[in-house]
Amino acid sequence: KPGENPQVSKEIMDAHLKVTGRRVITRFPPEPNGYLHIGHAKAINVNFGYAKTHNGTCNLRYDDTNPETEETQYIVSILEAIKWLGFEPDKIFYASDYFDQLFELAVRMIKRGLGYVCHCTPEEIYAQRGGESMGPRTECKHRNRPIEESLEEFYKMRDGRYAQGEAVLRMKMDLEDGNPQMWDLIAYRILYATHHRTGDKWCIYPTYDFAHCLCDSIENITHSLCTTEFTQSRKSYYWLCDAVEVYKPVQWEYGRLSVTNTVLSKRRLLKLLNEGIIPSLDDPRLFTLPALRRRGVPAAAINGFVRELGVTTAKTSIEVSRLENHIRDCLNSIAPRLMVVLDPIKIRITNYDKETDLQVPFNPRDASFGTHTIPFTSTLYIDRSDFRLEASADYSRLAPNKTVGLLYAPAPITCTDVVYAADGTISEILCKLEDGSDGNPPPKAKKYIQWVPHCPARGSPVKLGEVRLYNGLFKHSNPYDKTVVPGGWLSDINPESRQTITTAIAETGIFDLISKFISDPKTSQVFSKGNYEELRFQFLRMGYFCVDKDSEFSESFKNLSLKNSSDSYNQLPSECKLVLNRIVTLKDSLKK
Numbered sequence: 235k236p237g238e239n240p241q242v243s244k245e246i247m248d249a250h251l252k253v254t255g256r257r258v259i260t261r262f263p264p265e266p267n268g269y270l271h272i273g274h275a276k277a278i279n280v281n282f283g284y285a286k287t288h289n290g291t292c293n294l295r296y297d298d299t300n301p302e303t304e305e306t307q308y309i310v311s312i313l314e315a316i317k318w319l320g321f322e323p324d325k326i327f328y329a330s331d332y333f334d335q336l337f338e339l340a341v342r343m344i345k346r347g348l349g350y351v352c353h354c355t356p357e358e359i360y361a362q363r364g365g366e367s368m369g370p371r372t373e374c375k376h377r378n379r380p381i382e383e384s385l386e387e388f389y390k391m392r393d394g395r396y397a398q399g400e401a402v403l404r405m406k407m408d409l410e411d412g413n414p415q416m417w418d419l420i421a422y423r424i425l426y427a428t429h430h431r432t433g434d435k436w437c438i439y440p441t442y443d444f445a446h447c448l449c450d451s452i453e454n455i456t457h458s459l460c461t462t463e464f465t466q467s468r469k470s471y472y473w474l475c476d477a478v479e480v481y482k483p484v485q486w487e488y489g490r491l492s493v494t495n496t497v498l499s500k501r502r503l504l505k506l507l508n509e510g511i512i513p514s515l516d517d518p519r520l521f522t523l524p525a526l527r528r529r530g531v532p533a534a535a536i537n538g539f540v541r542e543l544g545v546t547t548a549k550t551s552i553e554v555s556r557l558e559n560h561i562r563d564c565l566n567s568i569a570p571r572l573m574v575v576l577d578p579i580k581i582r583i584t585n586y587d588k589e590t591d592l593q594v595p596f597n598p599r600d601a602s603f604g605t606h607t608i609p610f611t612s613t614l615y616i617d618r619s620d621f622r623l624e625a626s627a628d629y630s631r632l633a634p635n636k637t638v639g640l641l642y643a644p645a646p647i648t649c650t651d652v653v654y655a656a657d658g659t660i661s662e663i664l665c666k667l668e669d670g671s672d673g674n675p676p677p678k679a680k681k682y683i684q685w686v687p688h689c690p691a692r693g694s695p696v697k698l699g700e701v702r703l704y705n706g707l708f709k710h711s712n713p714y715d716k717t718v719v720p721g722g723w724l725s726d727i728n729p730e731s732r733q734t735i736t737t738a739i740a741e742t743g744i745f746d747l748i749s750k751f752i753s754d755p756k757t758s759q760v761f762s763k764g765n766y767e768e769l770r771f772q773f774l775r776m777g778y779f780c781v782d783k784d785s786e787f788s789e790s791f792k793n794l795s796l797k798n799s800s801d802s803y804n805q806l807p808s809e810c811k812l813v814l815n816r817i818v819t820l821k822d823s824l825k826k
């Protein structure tokens with residue numbers, strides 16, 4: 235009988251190694267009904283990784299057997315995401331390529347007495363399968379109908395002679411088996427739906443249970459790697475290959491991956507979109523691959539993260555912080571450093587009236603990043619959060635009569651006075667430069683803060699259109715847990731998951747980096763495709779940021795690479811709008 239041999243793995247391994255000439259062939263089989271997410275990144279690494287380690291190949295197969303939910307835009311985005319992660323499918327297939335073959339295999343299954351057309355309602359089938367308690371199973375009256383009759387009925391199904399729901403093709407399996415996957419699964423159902431590739435050619439479509447293993451078989455897949463929800467399906471998988479007498483891959487299971495404080499399932503993501511909670515499925519707070527990419531997360535960080543977790547069978551929900559550590563590790567070596575102030579407050583240094591050019595490295599630990607110029611001016615900006623009217627013992631930033639260091643500046647400053655505007659707000663903070671010029675030993679700074687010069691003649695400060703700070707989209711690590719979130723996952727949205735700041739300013743180094751990115755032949759293509767997210771920075775003491783695709787660059791600025799140096803810009807033109815995403819904060823120890 236099909237599927238009964240307990241040694242089936244070893245035997246079929248030997249058999250398929252004959253078929254494939256000892257070559258490992260895997261496949262990644264997404265359904266094109268949504269964007270891929272971080273869980274899929276594991277599936278991609280498992281399938282492409284396993285093939286690579288064994289000198290084999292990996293196919294991409296769009297599992298497009300459900301015409302009602304599939305969309306062409308997802309076909310494009312899935313391939314893009316795979317390539318973005320650094321993998322290249324050996325071949326690209328569609329399950330729908332095999333509809334003719336699958337139909338013939340269904341006919342063969344019926345002819346071998348292992349399939350029958352059934353006219354029971356879903357409720358009747360449910361009851362036959364033992365109902366809610368999955369108790370004793372009963373045969374339906376169609377189960378033992380003559381082979382010829384089922385064959386005829388199956389053709390009638392194909393020919394559109396039945397309405398939706400009036401007939402299904404079922405596999406004649408083993409109702410005595412303890413495994414529900416052996417209880418006469420449905421192989422084909424009637425669906426009057428237009429398929430994105432086969433149009434209206436078919437009004438019957440194979441189920442996942444029928445199509446998946448046979449597609450694997452058709453492609454000579456050696457290792458059919460899937461997640462552990464399919465452990466029970468292994469038996470039906472083998473049963474069906476045997477039932478239609480085709481080459482049989484080996485199924486291996488691994489654990490599904492999810493991360494905390496988020497949801498991954500396509501159905502739930504669509505709900506978030508339809509409820510207006512997120513504006514798009516690539517919103518940087520999500521963990522779809524397009525969202526992570528847009529957020530500036532390097533592909534290498536995602537691959538490093540899923541590889542570190544390894545291929546275990548455990549179903550795991552991993553703390554977001556573990557992914558964040560990989561992101562920081564990657565960005566630390568690739569992101570140039572800049573000074574940015576989110577909420578500027580003006581400083582005027584009263585004992586200094588020069589303008590001194592500071593040559594500042596973009597990365598103090600790596601000279602290859604180059605340097606940029608920051609004019610040290612008597613008027614400059616610091617962040618409002620680095621100033622307090624009253625200091626306390628544990629506070630070592632700026633306050634009246636307190637000294638603080640300015641990163642890269644020639645000397646620290648001490649606050650000598652505060653000037654108020656008519657409305658009572660602080661208009662500027664007066665400071666003294668502690669350069670020892672008055673003969674007294676200058677006080678030492680305990681802490682160094684970032685700042686941005688006020689020097690309009692040289693384009694400083696650069697106004698940032700928007701800086702978007704992200705936090706977890708959900709308040710709880712597991713929003714599905716009814717014991718902590720009794721109102722259901724949708725009630726757990728974190729109202730502070732996104733904060734938009736419109737007051738931020740940067741030093742002109744940001745302009746140097748953007749124009750270099752646009753004009754460098756290595757990166758200009760990336761930029762012209764709109765993949766701004768590869769422009770990543772570390773804003774000192776704040777975190778890692780990237781340029782969001784909502785940024786606006788004038789055409790002439792985008793064409794910077796085509797210009798000759800004589801008419802190139804020397805500052806960011808005012809018609810450009812920079813939007814930045816915070817990719818990740820710095821480790822706490824680096825913030826101070």
Ligand code: ATP
Nearest residue numbers: 263264265273274276277460461490491498499500
């Ligand atoms: P979703 O429930 O999000 O729609 P799915 O399993 O239906 O996910 P598919 O497009 O069918 O998504 O997935 C393609 C492949 O990726 C399958 O082999 C599936 O097992 C695997 N996969 C999906 N989600 C995860 C996950 N969270 N972790 C690991 N692998 C996954």
Ligand code: MG
Nearest residue numbers: 264265297442
């Ligand atoms: Mg699926």
Ligand code: MG
Nearest residue numbers: 265267500501
């Ligand atoms: Mg799904």
